[in-house]
Amino acid sequence: MTDDEIVALLTAEDPEARRRAVVLLPDVRGDVRDDLMRALADPDWRVRKEAARVAAELASGGELLTRLIAAVVQPDDVGLRSAALEAVGRIGPPATHALLTALEAADDRSRKFLLDALGGTQDPRAVPALAAIAASPDANDAAAALDALCRVGGDEAVRALCATLASEDPYRRLAALDGLARLRAVVPWPALAALTDEPLARRVALPVLGRSRSPRAVTPLVAALAEPSRHVMAGAAAALAGLHGGGSEPAAEVERRMREATPELRERLRSLIAGPNSPHRHAAALLLLLARDASALGAIVSLAATEALSPPSLDALRAWGRGAIAPLLEVFRRHAGVGRGTALELAADLAAGCAQDGAPPEPDLLDALRRALLAGMDDPDEAVALGALRGLSWWARPEDAAPVTELAARAPAHGAVARAAADVLDALVDAAPAEVGTALDSIRPGGGGEAALASVVAHLGGSHALEMLRSALSSDEPTSRRAAVGALGRLGGSQAAELVTYALADEDPDVQVAAAQALGGMRAEGGAPLGVAALLGALESESPTVVAAAARALGEAGDPGAGPALRARVSSQEPGVAVAALEALRALGDGSLSEILLDALAHPDAEVVKQALSAVDLESSERAVARLSLGLSHAAWDVRAHAARRLSLIGGDAALDALRARRAEEPDPAVREAIEEGISLLEGRRP
Amino acid sequence: MAPILYDRGPSIRYEDFRLLRDLINAFCGIHFGDDARYVVERRLRDRLSALGYEDFSQYYHHLRYHPEARAELERAVDALTTNETYFFREEYQLRGFAQEVLPALYERGRQDGSRRLTVWSAGCSTGEEAYSLAVLVLETGLFADWDVRIFGSDISREVLSKARRGVYGPASFRAMPERYERYFEEVPGGRRVRDEVRALCHFGHMNLLERHRAAIVGRVRVIFCRNVLIYFDPESRARAIDVFYDRLVPGGYLLLGHSESLLNVSTAFDLVHLSTDLVYRRPPTPRSLLPPGGEP
Numbered sequence: 001m002t003d004d005e006i007v008a009l010l011t012a013e014d015p016e017a018r019r020r021a022v023v024l025l026p027d028v029r030g031d032v033r034d035d036l037m038r039a040l041a042d043p044d045w046r047v048r049k050e051a052a053r054v055a056a057e058l059a060s061g062g063e064l065l066t067r068l069i070a071a072v073v074q075p076d077d078v079g080l081r082s083a084a085l086e087a088v089g090r091i092g093p094p095a096t097h098a099l100l101t102a103l104e105a106a107d108d109r110s111r112k113f114l115l116d117a118l119g120g121t122q123d124p125r126a127v128p129a130l131a132a133i134a135a136s137p138d139a140n141d142a143a144a145a146l147d148a149l150c151r152v153g154g155d156e157a158v159r160a161l162c163a164t165l166a167s168e169d170p171y172r173r174l175a176a177l178d179g180l181a182r183l184r185a186v187v188p189w190p191a192l193a194a195l196t197d198e199p200l201a202r203r204v205a206l207p208v209l210g211r212s213r214s215p216r217a218v219t220p221l222v223a224a225l226a227e228p229s230r231h232v233m234a235g236a237a238a239a240l241a242g243l244h245g246g247g248s249e250p251a252a253e254v255e256r257r258m259r260e261a262t263p264e265l266r267e268r269l270r271s272l273i274a275g276p277n278s279p280h281r282h283a284a285a286l287l288l289l290l291a292r293d294a295s296a297l298g299a300i301v302s303l304a305a306t307e308a309l310s311p312p313s314l315d316a317l318r319a320w321g322r323g324a325i326a327p328l329l330e331v332f333r334r335h336a337g338v339g340r341g342t343a344l345e346l347a348a349d350l351a352a353g354c355a356q357d358g359a360p361p362e363p364d365l366l367d368a369l370r371r372a373l374l375a376g377m378d379d380p381d382e383a384v385a386l387g388a389l390r391g392l393s394w395w396a397r398p399e400d401a402a403p404v405t406e407l408a409a410r411a412p413a414h415g416a417v418a419r420a421a422a423d424v425l426d427a428l429v430d431a432a433p434a435e436v437g438t439a440l441d442s443i444r445p446g447g448g449g450e451a452a453l454a455s456v457v458a459h460l461g462g463s464h465a466l467e468m469l470r471s472a473l474s475s476d477e478p479t480s481r482r483a484a485v486g487a488l489g490r491l492g493g494s495q496a497a498e499l500v501t502y503a504l505a506d507e508d509p510d511v512q513v514a515a516a517q518a519l520g521g522m523r524a525e526g527g528a529p530l531g532v533a534a535l536l537g538a539l540e541s542e543s544p545t546v547v548a549a550a551a552r553a554l555g556e557a558g559d560p561g562a563g564p565a566l567r568a569r570v571s572s573q574e575p576g577v578a579v580a581a582l583e584a585l586r587a588l589g590d591g592s593l594s595e596i597l598l599d600a601l602a603h604p605d606a607e608v609v610k611q612a613l614s615a616v617d618l619e620s621s622e623r624a625v626a627r628l629s630l631g632l633s634h635a636a637w638d639v640r641a642h643a644a645r646r647l648s649l650i651g652g653d654a655a656l657d658a659l660r661a662r663r664a665e666e667p668d669p670a671v672r673e674a675i676e677e678g679i680s681l682l683e684g685r686r687p
Numbered sequence: 688m689a690p691i692l693y694d695r696g697p698s699i700r701y702e703d704f705r706l707l708r709d710l711i712n713a714f715c716g717i718h719f720g721d722d723a724r725y726v727v728e729r730r731l732r733d734r735l736s737a738l739g740y741e742d743f744s745q746y747y748h749h750l751r752y753h754p755e756a757r758a759e760l761e762r763a764v765d766a767l768t769t770n771e772t773y774f775f776r777e778e779y780q781l782r783g784f785a786q787e788v789l790p791a792l793y794e795r796g797r798q799d800g801s802r803r804l805t806v807w808s809a810g811c812s813t814g815e816e817a818y819s820l821a822v823l824v825l826e827t828g829l830f831a832d833w834d835v836r837i838f839g840s841d842i843s844r845e846v847l848s849k850a851r852r853g854v855y856g857p858a859s860f861r862a863m864p865e866r867y868e869r870y871f872e873e874v875p876g877g878r879r880v881r882d883e884v885r886a887l888c889h890f891g892h893m894n895l896l897e898r899h900r901a902a903i904v905g906r907v908r909v910i911f912c913r914n915v916l917i918y919f920d921p922e923s924r925a926r927a928i929d930v931f932y933d934r935l936v937p938g939g940y941l942l943l944g945h946s947e948s949l950l951n952v953s954t955a956f957d958l959v960h961l962s963t964d965l966v967y968r969r970p971p972t973p974r975s976l977l978p979p980g981g982e983p
Binding site for chain 1: 693694701702705706725726729730733736737739748751752753754769771857858954955957970972
């Protein structure tokens with residue numbers, strides 16, 4: 001495209017043509033500064049926005065930045081100013097020095113625009129200047145500086161904002177509060193106490209109170225729950241839920257106040273659970289569970305069924321304990337929405353928890369629970385049947401074996417319901433083997449139930465088990481054969497091992513994988529591993545997943561004779577195979593592993609490298625530090641974190657030096673955490 | 688305090704959570720913040736159980752190395768996303784679509800002689816949105832002898848099979864105006880979408896980040912993608928918007944959810960003010976009049 005063509009597009013009537021031209025500018029023209037400045041003042045916002053993007057890419061310093069700053073402070077063209085502000089913000093910290101210089105010479109009119117621009121850089125170096133202006137007599141400048149501090153963020157900015165909370169000017173206090181809320185800062189209660197008496201400040205302070213970790217913040221937040229504004233009420237609920245997570249003292253106070261909540265307040269919270277905002281729904285759920293509000297349980301179990309309850313909410317439900325069981329059963333009986341199955345499962349689990357704590361529910365309640373679980377099993381809604389079966393795994397009786405087996409037989413094989421039914425029977429086997437055995441005898445060979453219940457058959461054991469599982473191996477369903485293979489592995493013994501070995505030749509790779517996995521754990525009567533020769537043969541499979549499974553199984557089998565074959569697989573191009581081979585060699589304690597680690601440490605797949613780092617012999621500390629240090633500079637964060645943790649196990653100055661050196665340049669927070677923990681450990685301090 | 692028994696199952700370490708999160712994000716754009724860790728743990732436990740795994744690192748390896756990893760990734764995404772929707776969701780926006788967008792498209796089609804209306808419901812979930820759009824098209828009476836196609840796509844095969852069945856329970860009708868009742872008939876298990884509506888709708892499996900597959904949709908006049916992109920990270924959101932730009936005819940409309948905007952995502956779309964909503968539109972300038980490149 002020629003210069004004339006691009007100029008024509010830049011001045012075209014169609015804004016889309018102009019926008020496209022701006023995008024093309026850097027590739028087509030040499031000096032684009034004039035064109036960009038004109039585009040920044042274009043009447044179409046999309047052209048201006050593209051110009052801002054391009055300008056930011058080109059203007060880390062120099063004349064273009066100077067012109068952008070001039071565009072920021074000019075008084076006439078608002079569109080141009082906004083576009084220039086956006087460009088400067090995109091440039092970020094490289095623009096800070098020029099902005100601070102301009103600020104020193106700024107007049108009253110232009111100062112606030114420069115403050116806006118400094119906020120956009122998000123550069124902590126701007127904080128001292130912003131903090132000084134935030135305390136200046138000029139209210140407009142102070143407001144702009146406070147807003148800029150919010151956008152910059154960081155500890156220094158937070159300190160400056162906290163200092164402003166003591167200002168005599170109420171608007172500055174509000175602006176600072178708003179900023180602290182946006183920054184999710186933790187502000188100590190004494191700085192907030194006086195603000196809770198100011199109606200307007202109180203509303204803005206809600207999220208900040210929620211992070212204060214002070215039990216004294218509970219009172220103003222509970223008061224805010226009663227405010228007419230739904231928005232304020234929701235904000236207070238979210239803040240209370242946050243405060244509850246801020247330590248044992250505030251948690252205890254929140255709980256106490258929720259238990260005392262009035263019916264009106266509870267009703268307001270219940271309305272939040274049905275609302276469109278997910279964080280508010282969860283906050284309300286937690287508060288109502290702390291309040292032990294039975295009327296809310298229908299909505300809460302619906303939330304649990306669709307979104308999962310938060311850990312604090314589950315803790316609150318657990319603490320409620322037996323008092324929640326009957327209401328949950330009522331939800332199962334009467335609730336129209338989703339969550340009936342969840343209600344059953346929760347009720348059964350709470351009852352089991354009480355029993356485990358040595359205080360089982362009353363017999364009448366347990367009877368009601370069982371009736372509900374058995375009714376739920378037959379519900380046409382799969383979610384309800386599932387919840388009922390999961391609950392029944394705690395409360396099944398011998399007479400349940402037959403109906404549960406029947407359900408497993410007719411449920412879709414290998415679905416969640418079939419698995420849950422198998423779990424119930426598994427739980428019953430030890431207490432009622434005869435009943436379970438009789439029920440299993442009714443399973444039609446080759447039917448879906450056979451597959452689902454294979455593991456139960458193995459658990460039951462006995463001579464009959466082998467025959468049933470042998471029969472299942474002939475199924476034309478690969479998933480059934482896979483289940484049978486797994487069950488034979490659980491059954492154990494030489495005869496079972498022989499059948500499993502045949503399955504290594506199954507036409508379905510997943511069945512072969514299951515066979516390899518099963519063989520890894522199978523032993524002859526004297527304790528010798530079974531099927532090693534067959535597993536070595538499986539290492540030659542075309543399927544990488546089968547090879548990987550066979551490698552792991554050889555490691556589990558513990559036969560040192562597998563070493564050479566496994567070592568040869570460490571250099572496999574298939575990362576899953578290399579990982580499995582390394583795992584197996586570690587399990588075997590193979591002495592030659594250290595010789596092949598260097599190649600593994602250079603593997604392109606991060607999982608292989610991590611496995612190799614795990615295999616580094618920590619005893620030879622000098623070489624170990626060298627090898628693990630390679631991991632500290634790997635491109636993948638998880639490899640670096642793993643290397644840091646391994647280094648912390650070695651101890652010594654070399655490992656400590658390596659961690660310290662990396663700490664200075666590590667960008668990833670999770671890796672920094674691992675490094676800090678390692679340094680603390682090695683310096684003799686426990687994290 | 689011990690965890691509630693309901694919550695039994697393997698726990699997810701932070702490292703495994705982050706690796707799984709990144710894998711899922713690379714696959715379909717959906718992003719989970721750190722505070723969603725317990726949700727991921729709870730919802731994926733059933734997948735671990737189904738595959739016989741005891742910890743999440745084994746599951747991660749499955750998603751990385753197993754030949755069926757892609758299918759399992761889809762099941763994982765299905766387990767992790769809330770697919771709840773209902774007929775005539777965000778009715779104010781659909782009103783704008785029916786009263787302003789459709790007449791505008793009718794006029795344009797009449798003028799250029801194309802007589803073809805194509806709509807893409809991207810992220811259609813269980814199908815209520817696609818069927819709602821079909822009902823609105825029928826209600827206008829404008830497109831009786833036109834070629835009308837409403838294509839609903841989703842990454843979850845399970846919801847697509849529900850969409851094809853077209854039978855819904857009471858919860859799906861909670862916001863539906865009474866006047867549309869005649870487009871449904873009572874059947875065992877709920878209410879079924881009538882054939883005249885179903886005839887306009889097609890469903891397909893699609894990942895919004897796969898630009899090449901989106902060509903299946905062809906060029907469309909309207910795209911609905913509501914309350915889907917909010918789950919994406921910014922980069923994936925931009926990629927999906929690129930796909931939409933690509934699929935829209937010049938002058939075609941893009942309708943997002945009420946809390947979604949393109950403000951810091953793309954400048955490639957015009958903003959159009961309807962009386963009840965703001966929608967986006969690919970600029971009407973024909974491709975032939977624009978320089979190459981410069982597209983998102």
